Amino acid sequence: MEIKRVGVVxxxxxxxxxxxISARAGYDVFVTEVTEDLLKKGxxxxxxxxxxxxxxxxxTSEERSATLSRIKGSTKLEDLKDCHLVIEAVIxxxxxxxxxxxxxxxxxxxxxxxxxxxxxxxxxxxxxxxTRPDRVLGLHFFSPVPVMRLLEVVKTIMASDDVVEAxxxxxxxxxxxxxxxxxxxxxxxxxxxxxxxxxALRQWERGLATIEDIDKAMTxxxxxxxxxxxxxxxxxxxxxxNACMAIYEETRDPAYFPPPVLKKMIxxxxxxxxxxxxxxxxxxx
Numbered sequence: 001m002e003i004k005r006v007g008v009v010x011x012x013x014x015x016x017x018x019x020x021i022s023a024r025a026g027y028d029v030f031v032t033e034v035t036e037d038l039l040k041k042g043x044x045x046x047x048x049x050x051x052x053x054x055x056x057x058x059x060t061s062e063e064r065s066a067t068l069s070r071i072k073g074s075t076k077l078e079d080l081k082d083c084h085l086v087i088e089a090v091i092x093x094x095x096x097x098x099x100x101x102x103x104x105x106x107x108x109x110x111x112x113x114x115x116x117x118x119x120x121x122x123x124x125x126x127x128x129x130x131t132r133p134d135r136v137l138g139l140h141f142f143s144p145v146p147v148m149r150l151l152e153v154v155k156t157i158m159a160s161d162d163v164v165e166a167x168x169x170x171x172x173x174x175x176x177x178x179x180x181x182x183x184x185x186x187x188x189x190x191x192x193x194x195x196x197x198x199x200a201l202r203q204w205e206r207g208l209a210t211i212e213d214i215d216k217a218m219t220x221x222x223x224x225x226x227x228x229x230x231x232x233x234x235x236x237x238x239x240x241x242n243a244c245m246a247i248y249e250e251t252r253d254p255a256y257f258p259p260p261v262l263k264k265m266i267x268x269x270x271x272x273x274x275x276x277x278x279x280x281x282x283x284x285x
Contacts, residue, residue: 152189153180237271
């Protein structure tokens, strides 16, 4: 089946980005949110992002208008019934994802491909909650979606080859470099990235060096674009913590168990850039 219409569940930071790049690639896009207010905010985010692309000379006003004309919104998941591919980008909670996939499974035709943007939860468990596990896969984008080049295509032991191939083709069509991996906790990137940041946290707690000097050492010594603390602030400490715990609960590997300081910062509301305070203070920026 040729993918022409793409559905996106959730119009937050990730969902709006997925909707934007899909429309920019020529797909007709239908995006949903739980309330009209959240939907309006998500669509406004797309309008702002596409305008920035024009301002930076990476797009034209005509291309922006064409992109926006391809995007429609709704507060009803049932409105995604005519989509050929539906990508879920809701909160990282298994029960909520299963609920969403159950509704999609009941309303979308049997040939529709259902995908999750989860960064760490089991695609197999999500797929098993549907009557079409062979047509479910993971499409893990990275934030910010319009900028980051990678897409992890995650295949379960149940996914059919044509569905995986369709996921790769879609990724290439929206301008991403794709990698295919099996459904393992954290996939490729988070399996390698999360322990690295937790080692940095533990070494900071032990007094190895300051946050600033650890970040400087990794950016200048290994040419990383961001140090571990800057990156955790960028991702969001709550999202980071939940990803660590999801992998730890499935594997019981202590490398993924976050130090208590991370939970305490979340309890204090210090979530990183989005709250203007994390490991760094962004209130003046």
